[in-house]
Amino acid sequence: MFKRWIKPPRSSYILVGPRRAGKTTFLKKEYPDFDYITLDDFDYLTLAEKDPKAIVDGKKKLIIDEIQRVPKLTIAVKHAIDEHGSTIIMTGSSRIGLLDSAADSLAGRIKLMSMPTACWGEEDGEISHSIFNEKADPIQIKKANRALERSIKYGGFPEIIQLPTELDQKEKLNDYKNTYFTRDLSLLSNIDNISALLAILNYYAISIGSLTNVSNFSRESGVSHQTAQKYLNVIYQADLGFKLLGYQFGPAKRHIKSAKSYFADNGIIESLGGHCSSGQLLENFVISELEKRRKLNYIDTDQFYYYQTISGAEIDLVFESKGIVHAIEVKSSKVVQNKDIRNLKSFIDEDKKNRKGFLFYNGEEYSEIEGINCIPIAAIYRGA
Numbered sequence: 001m002f003k004r005w006i007k008p009p010r011s012s013y014i015l016v017g018p019r020r021a022g023k024t025t026f027l028k029k030e031y032p033d034f035d036y037i038t039l040d041d042f043d044y045l046t047l048a049e050k051d052p053k054a055i056v057d058g059k060k061k062l063i064i065d066e067i068q069r070v071p072k073l074t075i076a077v078k079h080a081i082d083e084h085g086s087t088i089i090m091t092g093s094s095r096i097g098l099l100d101s102a103a104d105s106l107a108g109r110i111k112l113m114s115m116p117t118a119c120w121g122e123e124d125g126e127i128s129h130s131i132f133n134e135k136a137d138p139i140q141i142k143k144a145n146r147a148l149e150r151s152i153k154y155g156g157f158p159e160i161i162q163l164p165t166e167l168d169q170k171e172k173l174n175d176y177k178n179t180y181f182t183r184d185l186s187l188l189s190n191i192d193n194i195s196a197l198l199a200i201l202n203y204y205a206i207s208i209g210s211l212t213n214v215s216n217f218s219r220e221s222g223v224s225h226q227t228a229q230k231y232l233n234v235i236y237q238a239d240l241g242f243k244l245l246g247y248q249f250g251p252a253k254r255h256i257k258s259a260k261s262y263f264a265d266n267g268i269i270e271s272l273g274g275h276c277s278s279g280q281l282l283e284n285f286v287i288s289e290l291e292k293r294r295k296l297n298y299i300d301t302d303q304f305y306y307y308q309t310i311s312g313a314e315i316d317l318v319f320e321s322k323g324i325v326h327a328i329e330v331k332s333s334k335v336v337q338n339k340d341i342r343n344l345k346s347f348i349d350e351d352k353k354n355r356k357g358f359l360f361y362n363g364e365e366y367s368e369i370e371g372i373n374c375i376p377i378a379a380i381y382r383g384a
Contacts, residue, residue, distance in 0.1 A: 008030065017116055020176060062087075067092055081110075116264060121382035136379045206275055287304075316328055325354060334362045341357070341369055341372045344359060
């Protein structure tokens with residue numbers, strides 16, 4: 001495992017993230033002197049269900065992998081932390097049932113940390129620059145652009161990015177689909193209709209960048225509205241996808257109920273057959289890469305949103321950080337045109353003092369056009 005960009009606390013914590021994001025490998029490398037158990041092991045799973053206290057008794061330093069399989073184990077963890085001063089680090093590949101239990105038993109005692117799939121460039125070294133405040137080295141930009149197409153297609157699962165050929169990557173992602181993205185997810189979530197789950201996942205892919213209409217998911221998968229909503233929630237809770245709520249700025253700030261959904265990693269899209277447009281792939285890639293950095297606390301905001309005017313003009317991503325609203329558009333253009341910045345400019349012009357506009361595009365040069373910062377998509381590589 002290459003060195004990850006995560007900055008873990010020194011105390012007990014829960015590390016959440018999708019399957020195959022590298023949580024176990026990271027923890028074993030980071031804490032070589034800790035005892036280790038995994039609830040993927042049937043013997044440990046059975047013991048945890050029958051006698052949770054036996055799992056943690058006598059352990060001063062312990063890693064518990066896949067704790068979402070037995071959420072009530074967090075009660076025994078609480079006792080070990082409180083009464084014996086134990087340091088216990090837990091991982092979860094799904095938040096289903098886990099966070100409610102952890103919130104009840106571990107509130108104030110542990111921190112919740114996220115480990116997404118690898119950020120673009122993470123396998124090649126430390127962070128080299130700030131995406132929004134510094135310029136990447138021109139040579140690095142060229143290198144990143146050469147790798148961009150493959151990165152957009154196969155994503156950032158650590159095992160995938162280290163495979164030598166695209167055929168290897170494609171085959172391994174197909175394995176992921178048949179195991180982690182469907183079978184394991186269905187077992188964790190009590191889903192018995194895997195074909196419907198696959199239909200939901202495939203429609204999710206072709207809906208990237210559009211409003212998430214549950215009725216459409218219901219129709220396409222042949223399940224009820226309630227079941228389609230459940231399956232969508234499962235995708236979010238397993239950290240395979242995330243949603244952006246709409247946001248309105250002004251005297252009466254309010255959230256728009258309609259959300260847009262994105263995959264946490266482009267490799268998931270490829271595993272499903274890649275049935276979406278090149279523009280959707282690019283948009284998902286940029287927004288998911290920024291979301292990874294937000295989860296790792298390199299982008300200082302609690303939540304990302306999208307923005308839509310009353311007339312229907314949209315901005316792909318907005319967030320507030322240190323009192324400044326950042327507005328972001330993603331375009332496949334290699335040369336920035338006036339139409340590419342039109343929505344950003346209108347938004348920024350309403351409050352130039354407290355808003356900044358950023359256009360990520362497919363070129364190689366940084367520029368500023370009418371107050372909009374134009375940044376090469378390649379600048380995301382090794383940036384945070």
